[in-house]
Amino acid sequence: KQEVTQIPAALSVPEGENLVLNCSFTDSAIYNLQWFRQDPGKGLTSLLLIQSSQREQTSGRLNASLDKSSGRSTLYIAASQPGDSATYLCAVLGGNFGNEKLTFGTGTRLTIIP
Amino acid sequence: DAGVTQSPTHLIKTRGQQVTLRCSPKSGHDTVSWYQQALGQGPQFIFQYYEEEERQRGNFPDRFSGHQFPNYSSELNVNALLLGDSALYLCASSLMVTAEAFFGQGTRLTVV
Numbered sequence: 001k002q003e004v005t006q007i008p009a010a011l012s013v014p015e016g017e018n019l020v021l022n023c024s025f026t027d028s029a030i031y032n033l034q035w036f037r038q039d040p041g042k043g044l045t046s047l048l049l050i051q052s053s054q055r056e057q058t059s060g061r062l063n064a065s066l067d068k069s070s071g072r073s074t075l076y077i078a079a080s081q082p083g084d085s086a087t088y089l090c091a092v093l094g095g096n097f098g099n100e101k102l103t104f105g106t107g108t109r110l111t112i113i114p
Numbered sequence: 115d116a117g118v119t120q121s122p123t124h125l126i127k128t129r130g131q132q133v134t135l136r137c138s139p140k141s142g143h144d145t146v147s148w149y150q151q152a153l154g155q156g157p158q159f160i161f162q163y164y165e166e167e168e169r170q171r172g173n174f175p176d177r178f179s180g181h182q183f184p185n186y187s188s189e190l191n192v193n194a195l196l197l198g199d200s201a202l203y204l205c206a207s208s209l210m211v212t213a214e215a216f217f218g219q220g221t222r223l224t225v226v
Contacts (some may be wrong), residue, residue: 004156031213032213032214034214034215036217038149041202041222042220043118043120043204043217043218043219043220044157044204044206044217045217046214046215046216046217049214057177066135067137082128087158090132091156091157091215092117093215094214095170096170097169098168099213100147100169101147101159101162101172102149102156102157102159102206102215103149103159104156105156106154106155106156112121
C-alpha cells in the first residue's frame with residue numbers, strides 16, 4: 001500500500017527566503033508525481049508534474065525534483081512571497097492499472113511573513 | 115477554457131438523505147476521478163471513470179456510486195448520508211494518455 005509523508009507539517013518563513021518542502025513515498029512504482037497548492041476551503045491547483053522517468057521540473061520560482069529509487073521528492077520555492085502562503089500537497093500516481101489513483105500526503109502548511 | 119467545474123459549491127444535508135454532486139471535466143479530457151478530503155487531511159481516492167465505466171475504486175462503501183456520461187461529465191451519488199461523510203468532495207479530470215490531474219474547486223458537503 002502506497003504511503004506518502006510530507007515534512008514539515010507547517011512552516012513559517014520571512015518573505016524573500018528560499019525554502020524546501022519534502023515528500024517521501026514508500027512504493028517506487030509510480031507513474032508520475034504532482035505538487036499541488038491548496039488555499040483554505042478551495043480546490044487544488046497543479047504546480048508541477050514530474051513523470052517517473054524525469055528527475056526535475058521547473059516553473060518560474062518553483063523547482064521540483066524526484067528521486068524514485070529513494071522514494072523522495074522536494075519542492076524548492078525561491079524568493080518567497082506572501083502570496084505563496086497556502087498548503088502544499090504532494091501526490092503520487094499509481095494503482096492496479098498503474099495510473100488511476102493519486103495518493104496524497106497530508107500537506108505542508110506554509111506561511112510567508114511579510 | 116473553463117477548467118474543471120463542480121456543482122454545487124456548498125450543500126447541507128440531513129443524516130440519512132441522498133446527495134448528487136456533479137463535475138464537468140476540462141475540455142478535451144476523457145477521465146474523471148473523485149476524491150474526499152476531510153479537514154486537515156489529504157484527499158482520499160473514491161473512484162475513477164473512463165469510457166463511462168468505473169475503472170478503479172478506493173476503500174469506500176457501496177453507498178458511494180458514480181456515473182460518467184457520453185460527454186465525459188460525471189456524477190457522484192452518496193446514499194444514506196452519515197455525519198462522517200461531511201467533507202470537501204473534489205473532482206479531477208485528466209487525459210488517460212498523459213494522466214496529469216486537474217482539480218475543480220470542490221463541493222463542501224455538510225451532513226447534520
